[in-house]
Amino acid sequence: MLLFSAGTGPWCTAPPCVSSLQTQFLHQLREVSLLLRYICSGSQPLNRPLTLSEKIVYGHLDDPHNQDIDRGRTYLRLRPDRVAMQDATAQMAMLQFISSGLPRVAVPSTIHCDHLIEAQIGGVKDLARAKEVNQEVYNFLSSAGAKYGVGFWKPGSGIIHQIILENYAYPGVMLIGTDSHTPNGGGLGSICIGVGGADAVDVMAGIPWELKCPKVIGVKLTGTLSGWTSPKDVILKVAGILTVKGGTGAIVEYHGPGVDSISCTGMATICNMGAEIGATTSVFPYNHRMRTYLEKTGRGQIAALADEYSDLLVPDEGCEYDQLIELNLDELKPHINGPFTPDLAHPVSDVGAVAEQNGWPLEVKVGLIGSCTNSSYEDMGRAASVAKQALDKGLKCKAQFTVTPGSEQIRATIERDGYSKILGDVGGVVLANACGPCIGQWDRRDVKKGEKNTIVTSFNRNFTARNDANPATHAFVTSPEIVTALAIAGTLNFNPETDFLTAPNGEKFKLDPPNGDELPAKDFDPGQDTYQHPPADGSSMKVDVSPQSNRLQLLEPFDKWSGKDLEDLRVLIKVKGKCTTDHISAAGPWLKFRGHLDNISNNMLIGAVNSENDAVNKIKNHLTGEYGGVPDVARHYKANSVSWVVVGDDNYGEGSSREHAALEPRHLGGRAIIVKSFARIHETNLKKQGLLPLTFSNPSDYDKIRPDDKISIRGLETFTPGKPLSAVVKHSDGSEETLELNHSFNETQIEWFKAGSALNRMKELQH
Numbered sequence: 206m207l208l209f210s211a212g213t214g215p216w217c218t219a220p221p222c223v224s225s226l227q228t229q230f231l232h233q234l235r236e237v238s239l240l241l242r243y244i245c246s247g248s249q250p251l252n253r254p255l256t257l258s259e260k261i262v263y264g265h266l267d268d269p270h271n272q273d274i275d276r277g278r279t280y281l282r283l284r285p286d287r288v289a290m291q292d293a294t295a296q297m298a299m300l301q302f303i304s305s306g307l308p309r310v311a312v313p314s315t316i317h318c319d320h321l322i323e324a325q326i327g328g329v330k331d332l333a334r335a336k337e338v339n340q341e342v343y344n345f346l347s348s349a350g351a352k353y354g355v356g357f358w359k360p361g362s363g364i365i366h367q368i369i370l371e372n373y374a375y376p377g378v379m380l381i382g383t384d385s386h387t388p389n390g391g392g393l394g395s396i397c398i399g400v401g402g403a404d405a406v407d408v409m410a411g412i413p414w415e416l417k418c419p420k421v422i423g424v425k426l427t428g429t430l431s432g433w434t435s436p437k438d439v440i441l442k443v444a445g446i447l448t449v450k451g452g453t454g455a456i457v458e459y460h461g462p463g464v465d466s467i468s469c470t471g472m473a474t475i476c477n478m479g480a481e482i483g484a485t486t487s488v489f490p491y492n493h494r495m496r497t498y499l500e501k502t503g504r505g506q507i508a509a510l511a512d513e514y515s516d517l518l519v520p521d522e523g524c525e526y527d528q529l530i531e532l533n534l535d536e537l538k539p540h541i542n543g544p545f546t547p548d549l550a551h552p553v554s555d556v557g558a559v560a561e562q563n564g565w566p567l568e569v570k571v572g573l574i575g576s577c578t579n580s581s582y583e584d585m586g587r588a589a590s591v592a593k594q595a596l597d598k599g600l601k602c603k604a605q606f607t608v609t610p611g612s613e614q615i616r617a618t619i620e621r622d623g624y625s626k627i628l629g630d631v632g633g634v635v636l637a638n639a640c641g642p643c644i645g646q647w648d649r650r651d652v653k654k655g656e657k658n659t660i661v662t663s664f665n666r667n668f669t670a671r672n673d674a675n676p677a678t679h680a681f682v683t684s685p686e687i688v689t690a691l692a693i694a695g696t697l698n699f700n701p702e703t704d705f706l707t708a709p710n711g712e713k714f715k716l717d718p719p720n721g722d723e724l725p726a727k728d729f730d731p732g733q734d735t736y737q738h739p740p741a742d743g744s745s746m747k748v749d750v751s752p753q754s755n756r757l758q759l760l761e762p763f764d765k766w767s768g769k770d771l772e773d774l775r776v777l778i779k780v781k782g783k784c785t786t787d788h789i790s791a792a793g794p795w796l797k798f799r800g801h802l803d804n805i806s807n808n809m810l811i812g813a814v815n816s817e818n819d820a821v822n823k824i825k826n827h828l829t830g831e832y833g834g835v836p837d838v839a840r841h842y843k844a845n846s847v848s849w850v851v852v853g854d855d856n857y858g859e860g861s862s863r864e865h866a867a868l869e870p871r872h873l874g875g876r877a878i879i880v881k882s883f884a885r886i887h888e889t890n891l892k893k894q895g896l897l898p899l900t901f902s903n904p905s906d907y908d909k910i911r912p913d914d915k916i917s918i919r920g921l922e923t924f925t926p927g928k929p930l931s932a933v934v935k936h937s938d939g940s941e942e943t944l945e946l947n948h949s950f951n952e953t954q955i956e957w958f959k960a961g962s963a964l965n966r967m968k969e970l971q972h
């Protein structure tokens with residue numbers, strides 16, 4: 206018996222198929238009643254009130270009768286309802302699915318073209334250029350989608366997470382997406398989890414998907430949002446409390462009377478940026494704000510069903526959380542986080558003084574609003590209300606200003622309702638409905654690389670060089686309305702709650718708090734039709750990948766484990782400090798190679814800091830004695846049959862879900878990544894590709910590793926869950942020491958390692 210199972214009813218991938226979604230939803234809701242009676246009956250160790258996230262997650266168990274459920278310890282085998290992939294990660298996911306030999310996806314799946322459009326001039330011209338430059342990739346994704354039954358959202362349709370919220374998310378659904386901000390759907394009471402492409406392949410292949418049973422962090426909201434305080438400030442404050450790794454292994458569940466003061470899209474903003482605290486996902490309970498959004502986006506029948514079964518779509522009274530945070534929204538002030546990390550939280554009222562103390566540039570060079578985190582109708586309306594006040598006084602932005610609509614529907618609606626004109630008149634440039642500068646797709650020309658400067662954005666991440674490839678750019682994240690105010694003022698040292706602006710006639714005035722309609726008074730304008738539905742039978746479709754292509758490359762299977770311990774592995778690089786997936790596999794100009802493993806491997810770890818010399822992309826080749834780039838040395842080692850390891854610090858691999866950060870080390874001869882701690886998605890991605898993600902039993906052992914060491918990993922012949930491995934470290938002076946290494950592999954994952962990858966193991970099981 207499955208709760209919320211996509212596999213037990215009719216389904217489709219097209220957005221107009223509300224009746225199919227309704228039928229599926231009704232079936233799910235009926236089953237939840239039965240299953241919850243079962244798992245709370247005492248025959249399982251769950252005779253207790255359940256959190257909302259537990260209801261939805263456990264409701265998707267593959268075999269609830271035999272599943273051991275223990276938060277933070279056991280692995281759950283789950284059956285998600287659908288899969289969503291953005292175009293940069295979909296390339297590798299579809300290449301892996303093609304390698305599986307399966308004829309068609311087993312669950313509803315969609316591809317969304319949002320990552321490959323570079324912001325340069327403006328939306329129309331940038332989109333046209335992207336279609337031309339990326340034609341080969343778009344054709345591949347379109348034809349692969351048609352052949353294997355995957356819906357295709359064309360370039361210009363919008364950002365994947367906004368499209369999901371508008372079309373596919375609903376209370377109680379479980380969706381996995383090949384993007385770390387997939388949790389955006391939690392704003393509609395969904396459990397939406399970011400994963401690597403290999404996980405998506407499992408689900409598309411109809412194989413149960415594994416997830417370590419999440420802990421649950423409760424965030425109780427009281428009071429009411431008002432004035433300049435926005436939903437974004439909730440997650441900016443929570444990020445400051447929990448830090449970038451405080452949510453690792455947990456679902457963040459918001460609840461309490463304060464929830465009702467937040468719009469559905471505002472709740473999505475909060476869930477979206479939960480990725481920045483390492484959370485598995487985040488979720489809100491079903492309420493009237495979600496009902497209104499469902500009705501306004503053409504899903505009134507689903508809203509009616511959710512109302513009927515609303516007791517199943519909220520946490521049980523008396524449920525227990527592993528950690529509880531309480532926030533009073535009456536007392537919450539506008540926040541701005543950064544630079545260089547999304548958990549460095551400051552009240553807007555303080556950031557100017559803090560910047561002066563730290564030598565951060567006060568002048569705001571560019572303000573950027575939009576992104577998957579903040580591009581709703583309400584976001585644009587509130588930003589426009591701030592902009593209009595300035596225009597009415599004869600002021601425009603002192604900083605450059607860009608606007609990224611979240612979807613074609615949002616673009617068309619804000620254009621119809623006049624928001625686009627206001628934002629343009631104040632100095633804004635409306636970019637394409639895409640990720641753009643948020644992911645580094647920004648041809649920025651107003652500063653030189655290395656020039657110290659400040660930008661403010663309504664994005665989610667602000668890692669070094671992420672937005673514009675300039676490591677000297679100080680990026681701060683905040684709400685769209687605060688971005689707009691700071692772009693008008695032109696300085697970080699401006700608090701719109703208390704400070705005055707000066708009009709051209711010398712008049713001093715204060716900005717009133719922003720206001721904006723939650724949803725349009727008229728219906729949404731859908732804009733252009735940008736969706737391609739797959740044919741009922743795509744078996745005759747051809748998917749061609751040219752051997753001469755530098756954008757796409759068919760995959761070759763990775764080699765199997767030899768059956769022996771790994772001896773004398775070289776330390777390729779000992780990484781110092783923060784090492785995100787942006788450091789391991791940069792985005793920006795490298796996005797064009799996401800479908801070509803060998804070419805994109807030329808960016809492996811080029812952003813990581815080498816502990817030996819504090820340099821970036823400069824490591825010693827211990828075969829030649831010369832220094833070179835990280836990928837170049839790795840290739841030389843591989844060509845000489847020398848395997849290697851990477852040694853890293855805390856929360857290694859935080860950030861994006863991009864599995865290229867795991868594929869590249871595997872492709873270039875890596876065998877293990879040994880660190881103090883991992884971010885969840887990256888650790889899983891490494892396992893999927895046959896690598897060994899290992900952690901120092903004693904974190905201080907990191908300091909014992911030297912760049913010229915050789916490391917042997919012992920205990921693999923008796924590799925079992927819960928049993929540590931050991932590293933024999935041979936120093937160049939002839940001394941040796943043995944270190945204990947922990948791992949989180951279960952039995953299934955050990956089989957992946959032995960087979961060489963999860964995909965190899967899938968093929969073994971087919972025979």
